[in-house]
Amino acid sequence: MTGTDAVPQPYDEGMLDVGDGNQVYWQVRGTPGGKPAVVVHGGPGGGFHRGGYRRFDRAGYQLVMFDQRGCGSSTPHASDPATDMRHNTTQHLIADMERLREHLGIERWLLYGYSWGSVLSLAYAEQHPERVSEIILAAVLGGRRRDIDWLYRGAGRFYPEAWERFLAGAPGTPRDGDLPAAYARLMEDPDPAVREKAAADWSAWEDAMLSHESQGKLAVYGGRPSAARQALVRICAHYFSQGLFLEDGVLIREAGRLAGIPGVLVHGRLDMNGPLEAAWELAQAWPDAELRVAEDAGHLDSETKVRYVQEAVERFAGPAVKLPR
DSSP, X not given: OOGGGSOOOOSEEEEEEEXXXXXXXXEEEEOTTSEEEEEEOSTTTOOOOTTOOHHHHHTTEEEEEEOOTTSTTOBSOTTSTTSXXXXXXXXXXXXXXXXXXXXXXXXXXXXXXXTHHHHHHXXXXXXXXXXXXXXXXXXXXXXXXXXXXXXHTGGGGTSHHHHHHHXXXXXXXXXXXXXXXXXXXXXXXXXXXXXXXXXXXXXXXXXXXXXXXXXXXXXXXXXXXHXXXXXXXXXXXXXXXXXXXXXXXXXXXXXXXXXXXXXEEEEETTOSSSOTHHHHHHHHHOTTEEEEEETXXXXXXXXXXXXXXXXXXXXXXXXXXXXXX
């Protein structure tokens, strides 16, 4: 590929030792010396999209990307059953982000988080508000117990046939049981066939919730290579079975700590993964946040959703920046 279709290349990259035997892969691209921004990817365990986030490149940002523990190019990889998950929690990831910021010599950076990345961005910002210049969040998740229950049980009211298959994938789990915990146990099974099936069943449920979206693609989760899919599901089940390693409701309750930090929240009205309620409540609790609702979008991007994010990127880059449409 050539021109604007070419995948942007990093001008700096490396592996950062974050302790506990973990090495986190990072890269920087865009404009050296530009305004620092960091991509906080979704999942958890999804890894950052190597060819994405080009609107930041064109806006003159110094764009930092990293694979969170256990996924992407970070090591050890969660698809390896020998990888110890005890050292993979939200607090570990917050500490990793701080270590990376210090390693790169960045004083403050803009946070861009999508889906799970919105949860981690909020948790980081509430712990280190002095290190955050602005925040852009898309497909906002609240990180509360009721948000998790919706994602893995409540949404089954809209997709009952898919949810029954999801439940059947964890034999012995009652209908009101903890499905993320059941799948977390399956992903620790010594039999690789059990782990592979559990990863496929979990991914099928995630794909079902995107099936109504006109912007969606087939097998967004299930179509990943086996190792990437297993790492994603193992990490997801690990986090969601533990309440994302957060006190219930803390992110919205403590949003006042973000006072003075400008933010834009972009959410699809039809988002089945995370109903608009959480983004709305966050915007009420965060005095400097603006909520923009894309009426044509679900969890995935739509033209409106992309435009809202692009406008935030332009605004926070400075008045002289205007991206091509």
